[in-house]
Amino acid sequence: MDFSLNEEQLEFQSSARQIIESRGGLQLSRQYTEGEENVLNDLWAELGELGYFGINIPEQYGGLGMGALTLVPVLEEIGRAVLPGPYAETMAFGTPLIKAYGTPEQKQKYLSEIAVGKRKVSLALLEESIDFHPSTLQLEAQEVDSGYVITGKKLLVPNADVADTLIVPVRTGGGHGEYGISLLLVDREDTGWEIERLKNLDETRNLFNVTFNNAHISEEQLLGTKNIAWGILQEGLVYLNAALCSTMVGGIEKTVEMSTEHGNTRMQFGQPIGRFQAIKHRIVDMKLALEGSRSLSYYAAWAVENKSVEMIEAVSLAKSYTSESYVKVAGDNIQNHGGMGFTWEFDCHLFLKRARALENYLGSPNEHREKVAEQLGW
Amino acid sequence: MDFSFTLEEEKFRDELRTWLEVNLPDGWIEGTYVMPEDDATKGPFLRDWQHKLSEGGWAGISWPKEYGGRGASLIEEVIYEQEMARVKAPTVLNIIGTAMVGPTLLQIGTDKQKEQYVHKILNGEEIWCQGYSEPGAGSDLAAIQTRAVKQGENWIINGQKTWTSYAHFADRCFVLARTEDTGKKHEGITAFLVDIHQEGVETQTIRSINDKREFNEMFFDNAVVHESDVVGEVNDGWRVGLILLSHERVGVARQTFRLQKLFEELVDLTNNLKRNGKPLIQDPIVRQQLASFRAETRAILLNYYRHLTETIRNGRPGPEGSIDKLNSSELTQRILSFAVSLQGESSLLWKEDALVSASWQQAYLRAYAHTIEGGTSEIQKNIIAERILGLPKDIKY
Ligand SMILES: Cc1cc2nc3c(=O)[nH]c(=O)nc-3n(C[C@H](O)[C@H](O)[C@H](O)COP(=O)(O)OP(=O)(O)OC[C@H]3O[C@@H](n4cnc5c(N)ncnc54)[C@H](O)[C@@H]3O)c2cc1C
Numbered sequence: 001m002d003f004s005l006n007e008e009q010l011e012f013q014s015s016a017r018q019i020i021e022s023r024g025g026l027q028l029s030r031q032y033t034e035g036e037e038n039v040l041n042d043l044w045a046e047l048g049e050l051g052y053f054g055i056n057i058p059e060q061y062g063g064l065g066m067g068a069l070t071l072v073p074v075l076e077e078i079g080r081a082v083l084p085g086p087y088a089e090t091m092a093f094g095t096p097l098i099k100a101y102g103t104p105e106q107k108q109k110y111l112s113e114i115a116v117g118k119r120k121v122s123l124a125l126l127e128e129s130i131d132f133h134p135s136t137l138q139l140e141a142q143e144v145d146s147g148y149v150i151t152g153k154k155l156l157v158p159n160a161d162v163a164d165t166l167i168v169p170v171r172t173g174g175g176h177g178e179y180g181i182s183l184l185l186v187d188r189e190d191t192g193w194e195i196e197r198l199k200n201l202d203e204t205r206n207l208f209n210v211t212f213n214n215a216h217i218s219e220e221q222l223l224g225t226k227n228i229a230w231g232i233l234q235e236g237l238v239y240l241n242a243a244l245c246s247t248m249v250g251g252i253e254k255t256v257e258m259s260t261e262h263g264n265t266r267m268q269f270g271q272p273i274g275r276f277q278a279i280k281h282r283i284v285d286m287k288l289a290l291e292g293s294r295s296l297s298y299y300a301a302w303a304v305e306n307k308s309v310e311m312i313e314a315v316s317l318a319k320s321y322t323s324e325s326y327v328k329v330a331g332d333n334i335q336n337h338g339g340m341g342f343t344w345e346f347d348c349h350l351f352l353k354r355a356r357a358l359e360n361y362l363g364s365p366n367e368h369r370e371k372v373a374e375q376l377g378w
Numbered sequence: 379m380d381f382s383f384t385l386e387e388e389k390f391r392d393e394l395r396t397w398l399e400v401n402l403p404d405g406w407i408e409g410t411y412v413m414p415e416d417d418a419t420k421g422p423f424l425r426d427w428q429h430k431l432s433e434g435g436w437a438g439i440s441w442p443k444e445y446g447g448r449g450a451s452l453i454e455e456v457i458y459e460q461e462m463a464r465v466k467a468p469t470v471l472n473i474i475g476t477a478m479v480g481p482t483l484l485q486i487g488t489d490k491q492k493e494q495y496v497h498k499i500l501n502g503e504e505i506w507c508q509g510y511s512e513p514g515a516g517s518d519l520a521a522i523q524t525r526a527v528k529q530g531e532n533w534i535i536n537g538q539k540t541w542t543s544y545a546h547f548a549d550r551c552f553v554l555a556r557t558e559d560t561g562k563k564h565e566g567i568t569a570f571l572v573d574i575h576q577e578g579v580e581t582q583t584i585r586s587i588n589d590k591r592e593f594n595e596m597f598f599d600n601a602v603v604h605e606s607d608v609v610g611e612v613n614d615g616w617r618v619g620l621i622l623l624s625h626e627r628v629g630v631a632r633q634t635f636r637l638q639k640l641f642e643e644l645v646d647l648t649n650n651l652k653r654n655g656k657p658l659i660q661d662p663i664v665r666q667q668l669a670s671f672r673a674e675t676r677a678i679l680l681n682y683y684r685h686l687t688e689t690i691r692n693g694r695p696g697p698e699g700s701i702d703k704l705n706s707s708e709l710t711q712r713i714l715s716f717a718v719s720l721q722g723e724s725s726l727l728w729k730e731d732a733l734v735s736a737s738w739q740q741a742y743l744r745a746y747a748h749t750i751e752g753g754t755s756e757i758q759k760n761i762i763a764e765r766i767l768g769l770p771k772d773i774k775y
Binding site for chain 1: 379380381382383453645659662665666668669670672673674676677678680681683684686687688701704705756759760762763766767768769770771772773
């Protein structure tokens with residue numbers, strides 16, 4: 001029995017932290033929100049060179065051949081710095097699905113490009129009614145000679161501006177149910193898409209409406225089997241949700257540190273405010289939320305890596321608990337900082353906004369709890 | 379990460395399971411659990427259980443073999459607590475003796491003390507209690523006022539202890555008393571092994587909110603202790619008192635595992651209770667609350683495993699135990715409160731008249747002790763804040 005990250009994983013964590021900090025840490029996402037979106041390019045390039053995009057990619061495609069657990073420390077670091085970008089979508093959605101369901105050609109192309117940081121992936125999932133029922137997937141892919149043509153819209157697509165490939169669920173078999181859904185790998189260089197940037201509370205994580213106009217996608221771009229990809233999509237969402245938990249843990253950890261430091265240094269009434277139990281105990285509650293979130297998220301990643309029978313339940317438990325904790329903790333962090341916490345200049349709000357963004361991304365806490373109930377046969 | 383147990387550890391578990399199946403009191407395996415209500419039968423019932431445990435070699439499993447223990451590893455102790463929680467085994471009457479006094483004497487006791495007390499602790503011949511708290515010294519334990527004055531070879535003790543669990547069944551008490559006034563609270567305290575069947579000690583049982591008798595007031599009126607019954611050095615009792623507390627090697631394992639069991643029972647309850655002809659578990663609000671409790675209980679269990687991994691690495695438990703205690707006692711309280719309120723108007727019925735099982739109402743009231751005994755939730759928060767997070771210390775007067 002051993003419930004901890006191993007040496008190698010901790011090593012990944014500390015070097016990822018060093019790299020991100022040396023390039024400015026939280027400053028990076030600040031600059032990003034102020035329009036300097038390419039400040040991240042150098043960071044991603046460096047991480048790419050050092051293998052951070054190859055962690056869970058097999059060695060034959062230039063990756064490191066490790067599992068979902070080794071992504072955890074990196075995701076946490078990304079969360080600590082509230083970094084923009086589709087790292088989680090690329091590594092925890094695109095990569096595992098292509099690895100499991102891609103054709104040999106797809107694996108060769110996508111995995112080896114992802115591994116060196118050359119290709120980023122996002123997912124274009126939602127349509128008009130913005131929920132997760134199969135009937136809401138109606139974007140039709142018309143079959144033509146040697147491929148498909150799609151015309152229509154996907155909503156709230158994260159990072160559609162920097163992604164090189166979108167994984168797009170479409171209807172190839174008509175109907176309203178789970179049958180008839182296929183996944184397409186849509187590449188910017190071949191097909192392109194139009195994007196419309198949406199005003200987003202979390203400015204570190206841009207969302208877009210994506211329009212496909214008579215986009216022609218070749219047959220080779222079908223991921224998995226035609227018409228029966230609903231299950232694959234769900235599997236990918238489980239992986240991605242697990243990864244989101246780890247990024248949230250990083251954010252929670254950072255807010256606990258911020259509040260602790262402030263509690264030790266901010267003087268009022270002749271003493272550090274951390275001596276007042278109203279503050280001290282609130283910080284402890286934040287710490288408890290952190291530890292619970294971390295344990296559940298580690299376990300979720302472990303369950304994914306080991307394809308445990310509890311995988312879906314473990315991930316949904318972690319997602320509901322961690323996302324609610326993050327919103328609460330990020331709000332408490334603002335309160336602990338007083339007036340300073342309420343300013344745009346100070347960093348507290350970045351965490352609250354990211355927390356709110358991830359809370360409902362790919363399933364609200366209520367939806368995840370309902371999943372838990374179903375998994376347990378309640 | 380590795381959540382598996384070794385073959386040897388599983389063998390240990392099997393051995394214990396087999397033993398429990400044969401030896402648990404009537405009704406325990408079937409899940410009916412009838413614990414005698416009145417002290418006159420409860421005392422002998424618990425003594426009997428203690429005796430069986432020690433005969434089977436299951437009373438002090440972490441004790442060294444030469445003293446009748448099994449020299450169990452930390453993991454084996456954890457498995458032991460898991461299995462005991464699984465079958466809701468009756469309380470170990472001499473828990474203070476086997477988990478704390480015994481190991482303390484083995485660590486720092488004199489040869490005479492070891493010879494005189496240790497084996498009687500394990501076989502349940504002498505039951506121990508712990509005399510720390512006083513009316514004026516609870517959370518602020520170092521404020522104790524009970525005094526001991528040297529007279530020839532003896533110490534004479536005067537004062538009052540309170541909230542002493544199981545003193546009404548006990549034979550001896552591990553007492554902290556003030557032996558010198560240096561003006562500093564933590565100095566001048568000494569630890570004594572006191573025979574409480576003597577004339578100068580009076581025990582009065584206190585009725586608890588759940589209408590049970592589990593703790594007591596104790597009055598010391600010129601009680602006598604021989605100098606050979608001082609533990610450690612005179613005036614070094616604060617340190618000795620902490621050593622005693624540090625012997626809970628696996629920390630709140632028991633509470634953590636009981637919480638998991640409690641949650642399973644809550645799910646059963648919502649399956650069995652009906653509203654408008656439908657089991658409560660089908661009510662969306664109940665489902666949401668259950669799933670959310672499930673996340674919390676899992677988080678506590680997994681935290682516990684993470685902390686245990688640390689303990690095994692470092693060879694001793696750290697302050698993280700406070701996280702486990704705080705979380706599990708608070709959540710136990712919330713789960714039980716929910717379980718009671720689910721029973722609607724009949725939730726007020728208890729004992730023989732309880733709607734589903736008397737144990738819900740009992741456990742609900744008992745849960746108010748969890749967040750007080752062994753250090754209140756507020757004190758646990760101070761420990762986490764100061765020792766784990768490094769926030770400024772509370773002002774000490
Ligand atoms: C069922 C049960 C069994 C027990 N068994 C034993 C036993 O066997 N032997 C023994 O010696 N003792 C025993 N105790 C005593 C127990 O350890 C004390 O009750 C406990 O430490 C609290 O002390 P107190 O009751 O004096 O409360 P107080 O210390 O007076 O606390 C009252 C309230 O004030 C809060 N408070 C106190 N100080 C602070 C602070 N610095 N910051 C914030 N809040 C604070 C507390 O958290 C609590 O909410 C038992 C108690 C119970 C309930």
